[in-house]
Amino acid sequence: MSDQIELIIDDVPVTVDPGTLIIRAAEKSGVRIPRFCDHPLLKPVAACRQCLVEVGTPDREGNLRMMPKPQPACAIPVSPGMVVKTQDTSEVAKKAQEGVMEFLLINHPLDCPICDKGGECPLQNQAMTEGRPKARFADAKRTYPKPMRLTSQIMLDRDRCILCQRCVRFGKEIPGDVFIDLQGRGGGTAPTDDHVFVGEQIGTFDAEVLGFYVPDVDGPERTDISGPYGREGIISSVYSGPQKKSDKDLSGRTFASYFSGNVIQICPVGALTASSYRFRARPFDLVSTPSISEADASGSAIRVDIRRGEVVRRLAGNEPEVNEEWITDKDRFAFHWAERDRMATPLVRENGQLVPTSWSDALDRVARSLKNAEGPVGLLPGGRLTFEDAWAWSKFARLALGTNNIDARWREQSDEEAQFLAARVAGEGLSVTYADVETASHVVLITLEPEDECGSLFLRLRKSVGKQKITVVAPFASRGSEKLDAELIQVSPGQEPAVVDAMKDLGDGAIILVGERAARTPGLLSAVARLADREDARLQWVPRRSGERAAVEAGLLPNLLPFGRPVGDEAARAEVGWAPQLAEVGLSARDILTHAKTLVVGGLDLRDWPDPASAKEALKAADFVVSLQVRRSDAEEYADVILPVAPPVEKNGTFINWEGRLRPFGQAYAARSLTDRDVLTKLALEMGVDLGTETLTDVYSEANPLMEWNGERVADPSVQPQHDESSELRVVFHKPSVDLGILQDGADDLRSSARVPVALVSPATLERIGAAEDDDVTVKGPRGSVVVPIESADMPDDVLWLPECSFGNGVHADLAEYGDIVEVSL
Structure with a gap:
């Protein structure tokens, strides 16, 4: 293109877009320039100086003039006619890089064998390639008490830090949480000096660390952490100015961030480590598998690292279209749930007690009970299923049980929401994406707190602060809304429909994002649909759980067949072929609890139901309850049969995120546990029905031709809001x-x-x-x-x-x- 810039890197012509940094242009030409502080998703800062190269530009007469000293490739944009010489073609650049590496290693400890970063450390690798063959520094190295516990899950070894400031820049630029910063000045005092002078270091400005006096504070209690040589560590972030209780976390420290774990992964040395992984493994011990987070509906790419059959850590995957390179702390650290109280064998109730039994016996009991069931049968699979498992649940309900009484919404719900999901969500595919949200001129958030409920979506919105308008309809401006610089439209419970109906002039290209909590307010989803039509805005529903969108697409709703087909449409039923006579809309989850006496449930958490006590009583009152679950739960009180199923780490599958994007993942380690699909397939065979879902290929062969539906769709809901003028709290x-x-x-x-x-x-x-x-x-x-x-x-x-x-x-x-x-x- 004519507006591109031509330059020469190591005698090779390169053409790039204007504004491209030298280090990016070199990557495009296949030249690797060493670096530490540079990160493609962070602003350039040129802190480490490891990427020094020779740079020349033409003067006014067109004569090439080299700059007098090497320049940081990570901070200088390209210009027409520029000539760059890297360490491969310039002795000046090579010597400069070797000198920088020597300075970085002066105080860096030689503890690679015990460092958690050993084996995957950029400093370790580049010290071999860009460092001097022999060290010239013979004096004592600077040391600090270590480790320093910054948060309950992040440890800092300051003597390893090379001051690249990646962690600092991440906190400020990406989530907007300034929980760590550069403190001190200069190189500090030598270990042999009598006077203490705090040098430049990363930290949280604690008195215990910097040695200044805080009135009425004696310092933290003795810590429960120690460094590699047995010396006591330091608990940081315990000193602060006046704060509210909500400004602190449960450990007593100033609250850091819901995304703080990312600083561990982007640290180019072993300075920042996770308390859960520290001294647990080395890279060559690990078996790594790409996967997808099950923590929310973001579909974030992760990497699962396993040592000897145990998950020891999870890292962010690189997925530019979804989570880029960031994940929430819940994605990163919350993986132990599948290991606790695991169900290993089926349980059946004998004389009021649950006792272990064989799979054949358990499936036989369930099959006989389901075939002989009197009255309505209901299925409550929950909202955390993969698409493949959701497909099996949907097909099992229609083919094996002959019912549309299935509902995955174990939370606040309404018939209005079921109609809205059928009309506006199911079968819509990628109608709104992360990229659309990032580039939209105006984003309206209704009953949705992205920082809490969909972390990757929040970070995408953060990227465009100052470039787009964000409006939040909520009772108050949360910290997440403040970090998005959002305009607040303040509402009380029940007022949301009227407020949404009054909204106008959203502008061209506006996007409306509505959360699952909209189902709590009658008439709100109807008002949202009207707003989208009135303003010609794109509309997307953002659930909280990882399997909610897959449940909608697979037909785990009483009024829907797969991909938006209404159960009342004869052509839709015929196309799907699952019990085409089932034309009546089934019972919702609320009505299933009220009327069904035989229940098939997934791994439910009673706390998620609007009235846990009534749900518990309904489950206890049922004639027969079979529960498919990963681990022990409240089901032990009411289930007649419990069938153990596999967590995501033990199976292959596909989540569908809030965009409608397919997010397939692989099995992280071998296990004999069965998936929901396996169990339901075997159970159907016991009942004399072949679901045709024995393999993933079977599922895809049936599902793929059905992904497009061009027939009639369910109409938009039209529910009138309930007005309550009460002024009570x-x-x-x-x-x-x-x-x-x-x-x-x-x-x-x-x-x-x-x-x-x-x-x-x-x-x-x-x-x-x-x-x-x-x-x-x-x-x-x-x-x-x-x-x-x-x-x-x-x-x-x-x-x-x-x-x-x-x-x-x-x-x-x-x-x-x-x-x-x-x-x-x-």
Whole structure:
């Protein structure tokens, strides 16, 4: 193209786009320039100087003039006629790089054999290729007490740090969490000096680290960590100025970030390590498998590392179209849940007790019970299935049981939502993508907190802060909304439909993202659909669980067959071929609990149901309950048969993320556990029905031709909102990214990094209660009461917010349903 720039790198002509950095242009030409601070997703800073090269540019007369000194290739954009000489063709560049490497190694410890980065360390590799053959430094190296626990899950060994500032830049630029920074000045005091002068280092400005006095603070208690030589480490981030309780995490430190683990992965040396992986393995011990996170609906690419049959760590995968190179801390550290209380063999109830049995016996009992069932049979598979497993559930319901009574929505739900999903989500494919969200002129978020509910989506929105308008419809501006510089349209519970109906002038190219919590408010999804049509905006539904979109596409709804086919459409039923006579819409999950006496359920967490007590009673009252689950759970109280199934790490499969993008993943390690698809296929055979889902090929051969549906679709919902003029205090809630969810079981360090749970009210409400900031108050609702600290926030006077699942048994079980009236007292 005519607007591209031509230059020469190591005597080879290269053509690149304007604004391209020299280091990127070299990569395009196949030339590798060593670097440490450079990262393609971070702004250039030229901190480490390892990428020094010779650079020349033409003067006004066209004569090439070389710059007097080597320049950092990571920070200089290309220009027409530029000539670059790297270490491969320039002795000056080579000597400069060797000199920088020598300086970096002056104080770096020679502890590669015990360093967690050993074997995959860029410094280790480049010291061999760009370093001097022999060290000239013979004096004592600078040392620090080590390690320093920055958060409950991140350790810092400062003597290994090369001050590249990747960690600092990540926190500031990507999630907007400035939880670590460069502190001190210069090289600091030599180990033999009598006077202590703090040199430049990475940290959190703690008195314990920098040696300054903090009144009324004696310092942290003795730590439970030690360095490789047995010396005690340091607990950091315990000193701070005035803070609210919500500014701290459960370990007592200042809250860091829901994305803090990324600094471990991008650190080019062994300075930052994970407490869960520290001294656990070496790269040559590991078997690594690309996979997809099951923590939310983002579809983030990850890498699972296994040593001797045990998952020891998870890393972010490189997927430019989805999560780029970042994942949430929940994606990274919450992998122990599948190891705890695992179900190894089927259990059947004998004389009121669950006892182990063989697969043949368990399947035979279930098959006989299902065939002889009286009254409606209902299926509640849950929202964490792969597409292949969801397909088997859907087909099993229609072919083996002859029913549309299947619903994967184990959460707040409504018939309006089922209609909305059928009309606007199912079979729509990639209608809105991460790239679309990043480049949209205006993004409207309705009942959706991306930082908490879909981390990778939040980071994409963060990339465009200042370039696009973001509007949030919510009771208050969360910290995530503040970091997005979002405009807040403040609402109380039940007012959302009226607010959405009043919205206008969104602009060309606007995108509306609505969360699953919209199902809590009658009429809201109807209003959202009207807004999208009125403003000609693109609309996308963003669920919280990893399997929700796959469930919609596979037909795990009472009104849907696969890929948006209505159960009431004769042509749709005939095309699918699953019991074409089943024309009646089935029971929703709510109605299944009320009317069905025989239940087939997946791995359900009762806390997710709007009324856990009533759900538990319904399950207990059922004549027969069979549960497919990975690990022991509440099902032991009500299940007649429990069939163990495989977690994601033990199977192949495909998640479908919120975009509608297929996210296939491989089996991380060999196991004999069966998938939901395997179990349902075998169970159907016991009932005399061949599902045709024995292999993944069987599933794809049937599903692929059905992915497009050009027939009639379900109409948009048209539900009128319920108006409530009451001025009494009502409770609202959503789940933070890190809480007491079952997928975080066993990840104790991760849970310790969660924010302290608090209740939020308006300043006027706080004054009316007679409480002060951070006072402990009692919140009383229809189902009980909870004691939490209370804080003020900019929100309506008639609203109290709580984290949904961060204390006790969760808000649903211990307090109230969404929008219920509550009382607050000291």
